[in-house]
Amino acid sequence: MKGLRARLAGGVIAVLIAGLLLPAGVWGGPRSEFVAVAGMWSPPNNFSPINTDSSYGFYCVRFMFMGMVEARVENNQMNFFPALASAWQVGADNQTYTFTIHPRAAWHDGRPVTAEDVLFTLMTISDPRTETNRGAQIASVAGLDARGKRAAGAQLGFRILGPKRFEVKTATPVDPTMFLEMFGANVYILPKHVLGDVPPDQLGRHPFFHNPTVGNGPYKFVQYKTDQFVEFVLNENYHLGAPNVRRVFVRIIPPATMLAQIERGDLDISAGFGIGEVMIEDWDRVKGMAHVRAVSFPAPGYQYMLFNFQRPFLQDKRVRRAFAHAINRPLIVGQLLKGEGELAEGPIPPANPYFNKRVRPWPFDTARARALLTEAGWDFNRTIILRVPTGNIIRERSADIIRENLIAAGVRVEIQKADFPTHMAAVRAGNYDLGLMGWAGPTDPDVSSQYRTGGQYNLSHHSIASLDQVLDEGVKTADPTKRRAVYDRFQEVFADELPTITLYYPNARTAITRRMTNVLFDASGLFDFQVYRWVAGTQ
């Protein structure tokens, strides 16, 4: 009797313990080759391929959705690889682009991906009522304006050649590399048979973008546990071959605990540049871990300082150059980033094929800064506001250095911190003097949306004729060699005018446990490349 009771009690305890351990087992301890766990800092707000509001959402979207091609910089040039398209041709006019969709490319519900879906996606993005961040990607297509929207009655440069073949025409000849990156690699295709009947102005609130059950990528959506994790399962019918890793979890992990999770093996991949990195203080420790591969490479993103051009006292370019001289950028890279970063005077990253090596950053020189300010008649009693968004700890710390540097040059500065949405609203409203901001863009050097007069992301509110002229020329030049020369000149004009000060290009740092192979990172993208090729070993 006593034995039975003890055994019963033991059984109950065993069940309880098993119950406690089971959920933990998903992340902890040795994992099979079937599961991979990635970690990022913040939750995604939606999974809309045409309007993710952050890189967090985009990181998740590209497990489920694809564009026509994938792009990757190799040997200082951009190469393209099949994704939804199995073949593509560039017309001799640099204006006509023909794509053939892979014969087996299909939606997760089994329906084939067709040219109709591509047309639907383009019509949706270019509809003036649709909220989207993909407008700039399609702006070169004939019939669309600079924001990628079509005017009433405009004829879209798109022709269906067959169920799986279509042709896109640009308004003017463009550099094929630009077009293939913008339209080919960055426009993810939507399922017409699911969303075709939704009015464009209601698309933003459609439940599909929170529960995207029908995608065309290597992974299918399983669930999103709010603020905890997103779960994907492999698409066995993926046309480029079923992935090796059966299940992928993307967990939301605060920066401070990333290191511990990687150390314990609870995390296989830190999501990477700007969305999931171990803290810079912890980087040396990651490099010392036997079971982890610490990957660091130049990334296409940078941090910069905006000048509010609505302030008359910031319109003199001698003032802006004085600020560039005053800020000790080598110190920020050397000490704050512990050398994990680079300097450049402009928005084209040093790792980009279009980078102009002859343009050097203005050197740190407080005396020169003071002299330039005096020459420009700067009022040394004026106090200006430096607005700083919270969240990125390195950026917040850099603000303290910038302030000290500017004070040393005689400029009185006060720091105002705010959460990112508040900061962004203030900057957009022109309610600031100086502001810190980050940016990451595609490889193509066209930065009109940030630096052209009236551009969507022209947060400095500047209008500089010489910049506009060279930017317009860059978009219109189709010949790659000539285009390179135009952007070389653009970088010279930029360094002379300094619409913004480029503070630093931080390296992308990511940690990958050694059981994961075929996880490819490079300078062309924010994220890793061809996720369907990931291989997870046992630990």
Add this chain to the structure above:
Amino acid sequence: MTEWTPSRTGSFWSLALRRFMRHRLAVVGTIALGMLATMALAAPLLAPHSPTAIDAAVFQGRPSTTHLLGTDSVGRDVLSRLIYAARVSLSVGILAVTMYVLIGTSVGAIAGYYGGAVDLALSRLIDIMLSFPPLIIILFAVSVFGRPSLWNVIIVLGLLGWPAVARLVRGQVLALRQQEFVLAARAIGASDRAVVVRHLLPNAMAPVLVAATFGTANAILVEAALSFLGMGVQPPTPSWGNMLTDAQSLTVLEQMPWLWVPPGFMILVSVLTINFVGDGLRDALDPSLKL
């Protein structure tokens, strides 16, 4: 008879002082608090460096002869920041508490003295104020007030802290207003204001003083928490709370104790000493404790 009656052993306050001096921890606390206050006042004389000056050579540097407590994540001297931060913590503690004691005492005295509908309305207001979760309200208020700053923290703490004091004063006044000396004062035609200010409040002050002392310790803690969350004192102004924000990585926690032990220790010491003083005051001023 009232507590004011002179006796052989001296006045109420000299009796209290004697009781206080017998409380050893309270005496130690008072001395330590005095030292903290001196440190805050004499910060420019004591600090070896400017609290915002950046030493380009050493970021997160170990303690050395140039930087006795090392440097922080942007190369500033930790010791100097620690010393200057005492100003922030003490001014938040003292100013916020002064502010809410003034508000709380007025509201409590009015409620207790007039009673009736006035009391009912004010008491419900106190109940409502006390039912808000304080930190959430403070976070909300600081962000609504515009940008976070030292003054905003002080104002918000000052505007939100009064209900507890008000309730205390109301209770005291309610108990005292029926006593003979109050009736006597009224009988000779003293105005309401004179009765409250000259007769009631001095007799109600002892528990308020104790509450204010503990409140100061609490205000220092809340300021540290707010600054740690980035909603309090803004860098480069040092505060013990925002100095702790440096310690958010495992490597810092394990290998760079100079970044977080000193500010943590200072918060501990200041709060502990103020609480010791509060304990001493409570024991000394409690009329029910006879020696």
